[in-house]
Amino acid sequence: MVNRKVAKVLTFRYKILAGIFLLLAAGLVLLPKYEKHEGIKPEELLSNAISPERYISTDELANKIINQDPSFIMIDVRNENEFNKYSIPNSINIPLKKLLDEDAIGYLNQNQYDVIFISNDHFYADQAWVLCNRLDYKNLRVLKGGINNWYLTIINPTKPTENMPAEDFELYSFRKSASMFFGVVYPEQLKIEKKPEVKKVTPKKVIPIKKKKKMPVEGGC
Amino acid sequence: MNIQKNKHTYWNPYFGGFLLGILILFTFYMTGRGLGASGAMKSGVVTIVDALASNHAENNAYYSKFVKDEKSPLNSWLVFEALGVLIGAFISGGLAGRIGWRTQHSPKITKNRRLLFALGGGILFGIGAQVARGCTSGAALSGMAVLSTGGFITMLAIFGTGFLVAYFFRKNWI
Amino acid sequence: MGPLIPNGVIPYEWNNIIAIIIGIVFGFVLEASGFSSSRKLAGVFYGYDFAVLKVFFTAALVSLIGILYMDYLGYINMEQLYVHPTYLWGAIIGGVIMGVGFVSAGFCPGTSLCAVAIGKIDAIVYVIGIMVGIFIFSELYTVFQPLYEGYFYGNITLMDSFGINRYWFVFVFTIIAILAFVISDLIRKRRKKIFY
Numbered sequence: 266m267v268n269r270k271v272a273k274v275l276t277f278r279y280k281i282l283a284g285i286f287l288l289l290a291a292g293l294v295l296l297p298k299y300e301k302h303e304g305i306k307p308e309e310l311l312s313n314a315i316s317p318e319r320y321i322s323t324d325e326l327a328n329k330i331i332n333q334d335p336s337f338i339m340i341d342v343r344n345e346n347e348f349n350k351y352s353i354p355n356s357i358n359i360p361l362k363k364l365l366d367e368d369a370i371g372y373l374n375q376n377q378y379d380v381i382f383i384s385n386d387h388f389y390a391d392q393a394w395v396l397c398n399r400l401d402y403k404n405l406r407v408l409k410g411g412i413n414n415w416y417l418t419i420i421n422p423t424k425p426t427e428n429m430p431a432e433d434f435e436l437y438s439f440r441k442s443a444s445m446f447f448g449v450v451y452p453e454q455l456k457i458e459k460k461p462e463v464k465k466v467t468p469k470k471v472i473p474i475k476k477k478k479k480m481p482v483e484g485g486c
Numbered sequence: 487m488n489i490q491k492n493k494h495t496y497w498n499p500y501f502g503g504f505l506l507g508i509l510i511l512f513t514f515y516m517t518g519r520g521l522g523a524s525g526a527m528k529s530g531v532v533t534i535v536d537a538l539a540s541n542h543a544e545n546n547a548y549y550s551k552f553v554k555d556e557k558s559p560l561n562s563w564l565v566f567e568a569l570g571v572l573i574g575a576f577i578s579g580g581l582a583g584r585i586g587w588r589t590q591h592s593p594k595i596t597k598n599r600r601l602l603f604a605l606g607g608g609i610l611f612g613i614g615a616q617v618a619r620g621c622t623s624g625a626a627l628s629g630m631a632v633l634s635t636g637g638f639i640t641m642l643a644i645f646g647t648g649f650l651v652a653y654f655f656r657k658n659w660i
Numbered sequence: 661m662g663p664l665i666p667n668g669v670i671p672y673e674w675n676n677i678i679a680i681i682i683g684i685v686f687g688f689v690l691e692a693s694g695f696s697s698s699r700k701l702a703g704v705f706y707g708y709d710f711a712v713l714k715v716f717f718t719a720a721l722v723s724l725i726g727i728l729y730m731d732y733l734g735y736i737n738m739e740q741l742y743v744h745p746t747y748l749w750g751a752i753i754g755g756v757i758m759g760v761g762f763v764s765a766g767f768c769p770g771t772s773l774c775a776v777a778i779g780k781i782d783a784i785v786y787v788i789g790i791m792v793g794i795f796i797f798s799e800l801y802t803v804f805q806p807l808y809e810g811y812f813y814g815n816i817t818l819m820d821s822f823g824i825n826r827y828w829f830v831f832v833f834t835i836i837a838i839l840a841f842v843i844s845d846l847i848r849k850r851r852k853k854i855f856y
Contacts (some may be wrong), residue, residue: 282500283838289725290834293827296732496700499714502693507722509685515735516670516678519684519742523770524790531794543816548801566676570683571770572777577684578691579778583701589781590698604698604782607765608772608789609796615769616797617808618754620744622768625751627716629744631723632674633817633826636746643755645704648763649806652705655763659702 305401314396320409321381323418324436327443332352337379340372342393343412353383353415356449361389364396373397379404386411420444495582509629517563520628524621526568527554527612529559592659603658618643662738696774698766698782703765710844717837724830746821748811765789777853 339356382390422440425433553650591600703709730736775783
């Protein structure tokens with residue numbers, strides 16, 4: 266009786282099955298281990314970092330805003346106080362310390378829009394850029410020079426002197442018109458037009474951020 | 487006798503286990519969660535209580551976790567899964583000719599005794615499954631697949647107790 | 661990449677449809693393995709039928725090894741899987757209560773659903789019993805609450821609690837399972853006239 270049972274246990278197919286199980290399990294033990302990288306590889310990060318695409322100049326940004334380019338959103342990483350004092354119209358305030366919060370992910374981790382990071386200079390914006398890049402978010406850019414540069418170039422452009430090349434004058438006139446767009450009123454403009462300044466209000470762009478669905482997994486029973 | 491025999495020929499347990507394992511793997515791959523069964527019954531109870539005594543359901547600390555205004559508790563993953571289980575088992579039973587109103591028990595006990603024990607066992611299992619947050623499929627099987635400590639503890643507790651108390655219930659089965 | 665639905669690879673709306681499909685396969689496999697029969701299930705406790713043990717451990721092994729391989733190859737992110745939370749005493753006491761219920765009734769919820777589908781009256785009574793049990797638990801929730809919510813250790817795995825290498829653990833677990841299969845075959849008592 267016992268022998269028959271032993272014979273049954275030792276049938277060929279059960280031996281094979283047991284062997285396969287052991288092999289698979291042993292395979293797991295013997296497989297070479299490697300550290301898993303969260304996000305992108307350092308090489309990729311480096312190539313992103315040196316890419317000219319990384320920065321956007323204030324002029325380009327102004328141009329985009331004036332043309333109502335719908336393809337980008339601006340993320341202001343300064344703290345709330347600073348944001349409330351002055352901000353580029355339509356930018357969204359996500360302070361750097363809240364960058365990894367749940368609410369921020371919807372804005373940052375999407376493929377629909379370019380994300381432009383803004384801070385006072387570009388120091389904090391760069392940090393945000395590196396962090397988000399590491400998380401493999403796409404289409405990230407940094408405003409070169411940040412709000413300071415924005416103020417110097419767009420809001421309060423320096424008038425070029427006589428001996429400067431023509432491009433500078435073109436640039437200046439662009440910047441000046443841009444600054445008017447953003448609500449700066451020039452004295453000569455008042456003189457010429459005399460009529461009350463119609464403040465151009467850029468229509469508040471409501472950005473429908475589609476949250477990338479990441480459902481929390483729920484329980485079994 | 488021959489028909490009787492065919493009716494109760496089941497798959498090789500290793501084959502069944504293999505398919506079940508693949509299914510759990512597939513479930514985790516698709517949904518990130520394991521299988522479950524008692525959750526559907528919990529949804530059923532919550533729905534019934536909510537329908538009969540809505541106030542009571544909202545005031546009870548346990549029901550209120552599962553009562554949501556916009557969504558019926560029955561509209562949950564586990565309920566759909568349980569429906570699938572019923573369909574699947576019906577297909578399998580139908581193919582093998584096992585369908586029929588029967589009560590299964592040892593010849594030594596009466597039908598009523600069997601039903602009584604089934605009811606008692608059900609009540610215990612219902613309470614236990616809530617205390618442990620899962621039954622054999624939800625906690626033990628799916629928990630083991632991801633090496634959850636709680637799953638292993640629950641599994642050991644269920645089967646360990648089963649072996650310990652089996653002696654007292656032997657008349658029901660053998 | 662995986663799990664697919666939480667990562668949005670497959671739209672969330674598919675979740676319930678997939679649930680039904682998974683349920684159908686689950687029910688089919690359980691029923692075809694004989695889990696709709698309470699006497700077959702109870703057999704594991706009396707040594708005349710070890711189908712439960714074999715199915716259960718084979719399933720656990722296959723899924724465990726499969727998940728680890730898929731995690732290794734990057735198809736699935738193990739961190740994202742739902743890990744059953746560990747409430748130490750809840751798990752133990754709940755398990756003990758379930759163990760008694762299991763032997764007494766010969767079903768667990770999943771298998772009872774299968775048995776209901778093929779018209780077992782004891783299974784229908786059992787499911788009613790489970791619902792009564794859940795009802796009792798909910799009504800007495802304040803009594804059970806300390807147990808239900810206490811001794812919480814988080815959604816931990818065995819690696820977290822014992823600091824063992826999971827691959828080695830799976831290897832040892834495999835050996836234990838195979839030994840259990842062999843031993844169960846050796847000690848199995850033949851009982852004729854057991855009507856599944």
